[in-house]
Amino acid sequence: MDLTHLSAGEQLDALERGEVSSRELVTAHLERIARHPEYNAVVTVDTEGALAAAAAADGRRAGGRAGGPLLGLPVTVKDSLETEGLRTTCGAVELAEHIPGRDADAVARLRTAGAVILGKTNTPTMCQAIETGNPLFGTTPNPHDPQRSAGGSSGGPAAAVAAHLSPLDLGSDLAGSLRLPGHYCGVHSLRTSYGIVPTRGHIPRPPGWLSTSDMLTLGPLARSAADLDLALGVLAGPSPDDGVAWRLELPAPRHERLDAYRVGIWADDPYCRVDTETRALLEEVAKSLRERGARVDDSTRPVHLGDSDRLFQSLMFAGSSAGASSEAFATEEAAAGQLAADDRSPRAAYLRARTMRHRDWLLANEERRRLRRQWAAYFTDIDILVTPAAPTAAVPDQTGVPVPERYITVDGERRGYWDQTTWLNLAAPVHLPAATVPLGHTCDGLPLGVQLIGPHLADRTVTHVAGLLARHL
Structure with a gap:
């Protein structure tokens, strides 16, 4: 049995049963990375560092001492x-020799839970691309076809998981940076509800900053x-500063059975058309859900x-200006x-957003709050929304x-490069x-998937439905 092909849960079960040691798991993954x-x-x-952490985890298990839920997992x-x-x-x-003196808060949570960090996965410069280089x-x-994109900016994490170099990776998502690579590389990804996983220690912003994009x-x-x-x-919970008084208890999935x-189905849209194979997959999902008794609404739009x-892009460009130098x-x-x-060109829209006055940002933020209310109203009658992840499989x-x-x-038509993330941009501005x-x-053997969007803080509903769909479809 190739240990690297076990899921994270299966590796932890094997550790718990004493069938394998953390050192064996870590060594297997390190050897696969090298090969x-x-x-x-x-x-x-x-x-x-990984072998030392694995030895410490094995020592805790052998001694019967308590360990976190990820104890010994690479x-x-x-x-x-x-x-x-x-x-x-x-x-x-400019950060080639940057060695931090402190873990990002989320990384610290992985270590506290007993995880063994094998290393760091690739990302485009300052996470500012939807391909990874x-x-x-x-x-x-892309592990499925080296001529294809792994997506970005979490392309390294998605490729590592898909290629069995790691069973689990921690990445980040603004404009689909987790979900596009997950879709292209054929792995599961989760953009968490905004604010439930602390982001201090993420670059960009520059090292040492306490804040990041909203x-x-x-x-x-x-x-x-x-x-x-x-x-x-492991990851969800108030930041260390807020943990003195706040607690987080995410609600259980809304239902137990499919x-x-x-379920809402939004299979296509004139603003960002998807290709034939993607549309067919969404139609098959809707058909399968109906056959299994779920109530499907494929006409209502949130x-x-x-x-x-357009609102997302405006807020994103405005927020990214904080990391620019004064001269730039x-x-x-x-x-x-x-x-x-x-001038209504993309360049003009970018420059106006990047340099907007604070008053204009406040107006855009008010628009965002109204958009959040629309989504909340939609989710009173719908538990989960299924959409395309992207117009196509990996480009x-x-x-x-x-x-x-x-x-x-897309189906032979030349389309804008940034259309890859249009469907993923739905979730970000409304948290x-x-x-x-x-x-x-696809017929070419590339992974093809869907996006699931849930109500604010219904992260466990999203992961639950993801599991049900993967099992039934």
Whole structure:
């Protein structure tokens, strides 16, 4: 039996039964990483630290001492999350030698739970791309087809899990950074409800900052929905500053059985058309749900996809300006001031959002609050919404192509490069939990999945339905 092909839960069960040691598990994964450099997913390996942590975990088990829920489990961590004593670069040349003196809060929770950190997984420079490549470590290809994109910015984490280099990875998601790679690489991913997993220690912002984007969340990638839920139980909770008085108790799944769920299906939309195979998968999901007794609503829409997407982009660009240098921001302000009033180009929208006045941000934030209310109303009658994860399965890798020249093809039609994340952008501005679930393959053998979006703080409903769909479909 190849230990690296066991899920995180299966590895923990084997540890608990005494069938395998943490050292054996860690060694198996370290050897697999070394044997398969072509995946280029784990870019910093902590062999010495991982083996020492594994030995300590084995000692605790042998001595009958209490350990956390992940005791002895090998895991990896996206290179955007700071790790004490272990290089954290976020793919940026200027951070090539950055060795943090403190773990990111979420990484600390993994260690407290007993996880053994094997190393760091690749990400585009400062997480600012939806493919994974950077000048320090090069490109991470899709494990199913090296000519295809692994997605980004958590492409290294998704590829590591898909290639059995790690059973579990901790990544981050703003514009689909967990879910697009999960979809492209055929693994499960969970964008947690905003605010339930502390984000301090995530780059960007620059090292040492205490704040980050007001739409960024951290979450796991794994090979099963059960493993997502396992990681959720470890990661979710108030920040260390708030933990003095606050507690978090996520509600149980809304129902126990699939036939009790009320499921919304949003299979396609004129604003961002999906390809034939994706649409067929959504139709098959709706058919299977009906056959199993679930109540399916494929006509009601929570929001307007285009309006939601434009608001998301505006808030995202505005928030990202905090990390710009004073000189770079001054240049953007000057360029925005020279725009013609009737300029509606993507560049103009970007510059206006990046340099918006605080009053304009407050107005956009009010629009976001109203959008959240629309979603809440929708989820009074619907338990979970199923949408496409992206217009297609994994697209050809374009990390070597200048960004303005990149594009995707949907059923033979040339489309905008950023259309890859339009469906994923639904959840971010309104702070909702969302997962991607692999449910099939294209005729070319590429993974194909769907996105699940749940009510705010209904993360366990999302992981539960993800598991039910994976089991039944």
